[in-house]
Amino acid sequence: MLTGVINTSSNKLTLGTGTATGDLGALSYFGGYIRGTFERWINNTGSHDFPVGDMNAQRLLININGLSSGGTLLAEFSGDNPGDAGLPLDDDGTTVYNTFSEGYWSLDMANGFVLGASNNYSLQLYGTGFTSFAINDSTRIITRADGSADWMAEGAHLAGSGVTARRANLETLPAHFAFGDTTNCTKPVTSAITGAADVCAGESAVAYSVTDNSPNTYTWTITGGVQASGGNTNSITVNWNASPTDNASVSVVESNTCTNGFKVVLPVTVHSVPPESITGKTNVPDNSAGVTYSVPARSGYTYLWTITGGAQASGGNTNSITVDWGAAGTGNVSVVAELPGCPQAPAVNLAVKIYDVIESIQTGNWNDPDTW
Incomplete structure (x- = not known):
């Protein structure tokens, strides 16, 4: 894989066809990423690369130290809110206070893959494009079983470098992973966005706002239109495009003096939307x-x-x-x-x-x- 983005949408990209040596497939990675689910057939220990991502390449590299049964692993990076359930938590004397708000990784098993009770794996994750906290030697990889579980400090911390964080002696599968920060900082909590969720094509100066937590700043992103006023304040206006769509949105990220809050999104429909077909x-x-x-x-x-x-x-x-x-x-x-x-x-x-x-x-x- 040299460069570019492969968007799987609601589907998945699978490398390999089975666990036989000639069926595993091979990946040479130089750049780009897969937006969506990437599945790999695996039947051996060692390192396996999953170049997934959302708006950037947020790679997941897993090193399997023992394996009971081969099958497939499925990896994906989600740009959704990872939440702070279970935080703060202690990691061998260091307190993890917050998740990075940019998203989280998921790793699942299929087709007979079994890690085995006595086996474990290590991870290296790439936080390319993460800005909610600085990535440094103290940045943790934290783990949860699924979206309803608390974050935990499973395994042992390893110092990363650049935009990476590393962790050893992990056992939970399937699992979610996020970057955890050790700064004693309170994230801003952003209210829901107030404003019209149904607008007309070409409509201008439509107002949107969130609760003002001065002196915090607000970074707005508009899909299907342009921000017309308001800058980085809590209240803006939007000029909507002339093209109708079901997929417009207004989103905002609130920032205080130490970090960013989780992104808040308001889906918007720009009318009148044509039917797909007769x-x-x-x-x-x-x-x-x-x-x-x-x-x-x-x-x-x-x-x-x-x-x-x-x-x-x-x-x-x-x-x-x-x-x-x-x-x-x-x-x-x-x-x-x-x-x-x-x-x-x-x-x-x-x-x-x-x-x-x-x-x-x-x-x-x-x-x-x-x-x-």
């Missing part, structure tokens, strides 16, 4: 009646249908209509979605072929021209 027949006989076409319904939306090669028979401005088709030829079903008060969505079209139906004029043999 459901219905694309091949119909000529003069067929009552053929149904529909799109997924959205609350409050109206739908303007246009039919070429036929006529709308029922449904009005709802999300589901019927069409009476005319003579053979090329037809089309078009729909424009609209949330009243917002700009109309771009039209969505479905091409329809209207074919001739040949009918017999009397009974007889099919290969007798007089039958037709």
Whole structure:
């Protein structure tokens, strides 16, 4: 892997096909990262690289010191809030007060992988892009069994270097891992974002805010629009883009004199959003009646249908209509979605072929021209 980002979305990228020596696959890593789940077939001790990440390369290197049964390990880095459950905690005389707010790693097992009760592993994790605390020799790797468990100081601390932290003698699998900081610092606690979660495409000067904890500062990130005013204060305005989307958002990270709080996100829908596609027949006989076409319904939306090669028979401005088709030829079903008060969505079209139906004029043999 040389560079770039492989985005697996809700899927996973798997290296190898089995535990046989020739089936394990091989990875040469030079740069880039995998956003999502990366699965590797493993049947041996030693070091195994998982170049995962979110907005940066947050690699996970595991060194397996003993193995009962081979199978697969699945690694992923999540940019979600790791939380501080179980903190502060003692790590051999050193107190861990906070997790780094940028996210956490997960490591899971599948396909018969068994570490074994008497075996353990060590980790080296890369905190590339982490800014909530300084990464130094004291930065800890802390562990939990899953998202509902408390963080714990399993294993033994090893000094890292650069943006890495290291830990030995770990046993828990599956597990989550996070960076832990030893600074006696209280993270800011950010309120929920107040503001509109439904806006119109092109709408401007829409206000968003969180509770002001002066003299803290606030770093805002807008997806699907631009921040228009407010700077690093607790209250801003946003100009939303002209393109409708379900995937807009407003997020904020609050910072005090020693660290950053966890990111708070408000999902936003920019209306009017077009349906992904029209459901219905694309091949119909000529003069067929009552053929149904529909799109997924959205609350409050109206739908303007246009039919070429036929006529709308029922449904009005709802999300589901019927069409009476005319003579053979090329037809089309078009729909424009609209949330009243917002700009109309771009039209969505479905091409329809209207074919001739040949009918017999009397009974007889099919290969007798007089039958037709």
